[in-house]
Amino acid sequence: MPRPIQARIDLAALRHNYLLAKKPLTGQREQARAWAVVKADAYGHGLLRTASALADIADGFALLEPEAAVALRDAGFRQPILLLEGFFEPEDLAVCAEYSLIPAIHRIEQLQLIRAAALPVRLPIYLKLNTGMNRLGFTLDQLPAVKAELASSSAIGPVTLMTHFAEADGERGIAWQMERFSRIGQGWNCPVSMANSAAILRYPQTAHDWVRPGIMLYGGSPFADASAASFGLRPVMTLRSRILAVQTIAAGERVGYGGTFVAEQPTRVGIVACGYADGYPRHAPSGTPILVAGQRTTTLGRVSMDMLACDLSRLPEAGVDSTVVLWGEGLPADEVAAAAETISYELFCALARRVPVLEV
Numbered sequence: 173m174p175r176p177i178q179a180r181i182d183l184a185a186l187r188h189n190y191l192l193a194k195k196p197l198t199g200q201r202e203q204a205r206a207w208a209v210v211k212a213d214a215y216g217h218g219l220l221r222t223a224s225a226l227a228d229i230a231d232g233f234a235l236l237e238p239e240a241a242v243a244l245r246d247a248g249f250r251q252p253i254l255l256l257e258g259f260f261e262p263e264d265l266a267v268c269a270e271y272s273l274i275p276a277i278h279r280i281e282q283l284q285l286i287r288a289a290a291l292p293v294r295l296p297i298y299l300k301l302n303t304g305m306n307r308l309g310f311t312l313d314q315l316p317a318v319k320a321e322l323a324s325s326s327a328i329g330p331v332t333l334m335t336h337f338a339e340a341d342g343e344r345g346i347a348w349q350m351e352r353f354s355r356i357g358q359g360w361n362c363p364v365s366m367a368n369s370a371a372i373l374r375y376p377q378t379a380h381d382w383v384r385p386g387i388m389l390y391g392g393s394p395f396a397d398a399s400a401a402s403f404g405l406r407p408v409m410t411l412r413s414r415i416l417a418v419q420t421i422a423a424g425e426r427v428g429y430g431g432t433f434v435a436e437q438p439t440r441v442g443i444v445a446c447g448y449a450d451g452y453p454r455h456a457p458s459g460t461p462i463l464v465a466g467q468r469t470t471t472l473g474r475v476s477m478d479m480l481a482c483d484l485s486r487l488p489e490a491g492v493d494s495t496v497v498l499w500g501e502g503l504p505a506d507e508v509a510a511a512a513e514t515i516s517y518e519l520f521c522a523l524a525r526r527v528p529v530l531e532v
């Protein structure tokens with residue numbers, strides 16, 4: 173007799189979204205290859221589930237947990253695997269060689285460590301260029317040393333240049349980083365990987381050789397001002413539950429911890445089997461959208477650990493056992509995220525272990 177909450181993962185939608193990320197550029201003969209970004213347990217969707225669903229179409233998998241990369245190999249995946257944060261300990265290098273993992277390299281010492289590791293194979297690498305995100309990567313003044321190290325080392329295999337956009341989803345866009353990239357990357361003559369979901373959708377000219385779609389695979393929009401559906405993306409995760417109880421409260425009564433919602437009129441309150449211990453954001457305020465029996469309404473009061481409340485006053489046909497959609501099919505996770513002042517990435521990643529997953 174399981175609790176009624178459930179996360180449904182739509183594998184066909186996942187495949188649809190991946191192929192959309194790979195859609196060739198108009199007028200360009202060759203299409204970019206796409207790393208399916210499956211870090212953070214595939215944004216909460218399940219690493220092996222996601223990889224299996226994409227197995228016959230994915231060009232490669234990108235993630236950053238080395239043990240997850242090894243798990244993919246152990247499960248039989250043969251595609252290239254990119255470690256987005258590279259290796260963390262010198263011992264990881266033997267693992268990279270044994271399991272054919274491509275590390276992103278962002279500090280000169282890492283090249284020296286690769287040389288010192290005397291691996292049995294030349295290690296292919298992604299060279300991370302810092303074009304303005306200012307988290308990881310080489311800047312223009314560091315590149316002569318990198319070039320010298322590469323020239324004197326036979327430990328490194330093919331090099332791909334990568335950079336990451338900081339504001340592809342915002343007003344400032346990508347032109348400023350593209351300009352820096354073309355200066356830093358001048359004369360390298362290597363394959364290039366730069367586009368995340370926002371760049372793929374808004375600046376397809378950044379696709380180059382390999383794109384790196386993450387959130388769009390899972391049907392989330394990287395933009396605050398454009399819905400996923402407007403790009404043809406389909407939701408993958410639907411968090412569903414049911415109404416456990418209905419309370420009809422008088423004006424002046426309050427709902428939940430802290431009594432943050434005060435009824436201004438008699439109100440029919442539905443109690444939903446879902447709380448922050450399931451991954452629903454505790455900071456979602458009263459008024460966050462929620463779907464009950466296929467109809468939109470709003471949450472009321474504070475989210476508890478295992479329950480939350482919603483307004484059924486205008487949904488007379490809804491009652492105990494009515495189906496509730498917290499996000500997903502019929503209610504974009506992006507809208508719920510916006511109401512909670514976060515992004516769909518965080519909602520997906522927060523899905524709790526205790527929520528049973530059903531693949532559809």
Ligand SMILES: *Cc1c(COP(=O)(O)O)cnc(C)c1O
Pocket residue numbers: 209211256336367368369370384385386387388394
């Ligand atoms: C997470 C990540 C991506 C994917 O980003 P989305 O916004 O989810 O598409 C791409 N590249 C790097 C380096 C990342 O860390």
